[in-house]
Amino acid sequence: MHVLVVHNRYSSAQPSGENRVVDQEVALLRAAGHRAEVFERRSDDIAGRSLLGKAAVPLLVPWNPAVRRDLAARLRAERPDVVHVHNVFPLLSSAVLAACADAGVPVVATLHNYTQVCPPGTLHRDGRPCSECVGTTLSLPAVRHGCYRDSRLATVPLAVSLAVNRRRWWSGVERFFCISGAQRDLLVRSGMPADRLVVKHNFVPEPEVRRAGRGEHVLYLGRLAEAKGIGLLMTAWDRIAAAGGVGVPLVLAGGGPMEREVSAWAAGRDDVRYAGLWEPAECRRAVARSVAVVAPSMARETFGLVVAEAMAAEVPAVAARHGAFVELVEDGVSGLLHTPGDPASLAACIRRIAAGPDRNQEMGQAARRRYEQGFSPAVGLERLVEGYRTAIAGRTESMGGSK
Known part of the structure; x- marks a missing residue:
């Protein structure tokens, strides 16, 4: 199977479990004989931009036209069987879904957090759980509270992206991988299409060392x-x-x-x-x-x-x-x-x-x-490939039905 993994890497200044999961899944697929390639942007690269380039980053959060062009060209050249989307914030944007639609390639997406219903993706504010934006269209409470980085201004691009791209996500992704049943339950209650949401827990590589004594x-x-x-x-x-x-x-x-x-x-x-x-x-x-x-x-x-x-x-x-x-x-x-x-x-x-x-x-x-x-690699690989095959079959059926 040929898989193209799409991911915006988080800053290296703060270790990211999500980056680690992406790297481990790519390595797992390659070790099993699949062709797994990566299309990525790096948040670390923002620091090297000009002042004007840095100022323009918030404008790219809802939509990055250059990414649509670049990804579509790569998809046409390589023709992967499926695209697996992870994080798209802040440099990739939902334009990756448009590129996949342009090329006719099915998409799966891992939901590592709650960004489909909460602009910062945490469902947490001021030291307590918060669900004020769940089920809303414009996420105005998040802007009012400045939920991202305690800044109303910084929260606006996230809220705008969520509002204008919600339908694109919910219709353009064949399968969403939820990483827990608790996450899936909340997203279904929020209105996301239940038939597209499946639970696929993260896997963990076999550790090099296991506990031998009582612990220190x-x-x-x-x-x-x-x-x-x-x-x-x-x-x-x-x-x-x-x-x-x-x-x-x-x-x-x-x-x-x-x-x-x-x-x-x-x-x-x-x-x-x-x-x-x-x-x-x-x-x-x-x-x-x-x-x-x-x-x-x-x-x-x-x-x-x-x-x-x-x-x-x-x-x-x-x-x-x-x-x-x-x-x-x-x-x-x-x-x-x-x-x-x-x-x-x-x-x-x-x-x-x-x-x-x-x-x-x-x-x-x-x-x-x-x-x-x-949560072993064997279980992780089985569920990952099963999700890909289901997405491919779903896209094939929908294309057949439209003819």
Whole structure:
């Protein structure tokens, strides 16, 4: 099968799970003998633009005519069987769908977030869940609140793109890959075509190393932002420390807007270590040395890559009881779920998962079995190719019916 993957890469200054998923899927397809090529734009390239070029970027968010021209030419030259679209913000735009329509190539799209119904794609605002724009046409609440980067001006291009391109997305994509059932349920309720939405969880490559002992630390690995629950985790850990601790330190790795606050909080403590940004190999080693991985997100995550990676390494997780985490973690079996936004509940779950080494090991083994059944490369490849074939067949049938 010949697949062309379309993706706007996120800035390298902030590690992106979405970039990682795209790279891993391309490698998976190639290893299985498929021809997988990439058509991409890079957000890093914006810095090298002239002042006028930088100022023009918001105008390209709803529609980039050069991308339509360039992609259409490539599609005519290469004639792939299917195009797989990931992120199109900010440099690709919905023009990629027009290019595919011009060339008559079927499209599948992975929905990594909620940008089909929420301009910033988070369904989270001011420290709490928000669905004000779900079901609306113009996303005016997002503009009023300045939901993207706390800026009304920066939010406008996203809101405009969502309003003018919604019909193009909903009619121009043969299959949407939702990365969790929770995400699909919300999108169906928002009015998206249910027959085009299928669940295809992200897969996780087989880890180079799995946990061999009891673990050396509790690990938070991810973006240092309020929506990810980092403030909640600090409050919960202070409660744990005041009660005597759990015998291992908390290690926090990542970067983001709360980096300075996290660094100051961790400074001078024996029970906390802030590690900054790690290379991927170091992240994998740290996961395998963990008593547990903590994912206390305040937002309703569409997946939970770090949790799946921990499961692959035979490490249980403590995660918030909402969004995709409920699908990933079987509470009390392969990990523990805490009440979202509740520091006491989070602290209790961390104490519980660290208190019994034998039970912790059993949870880790159950987590590994869950990984093998649902998130392994073999499962990921099967679901990916199945989605492509369904999209190709759907396009062929619709073309036949129109003749």
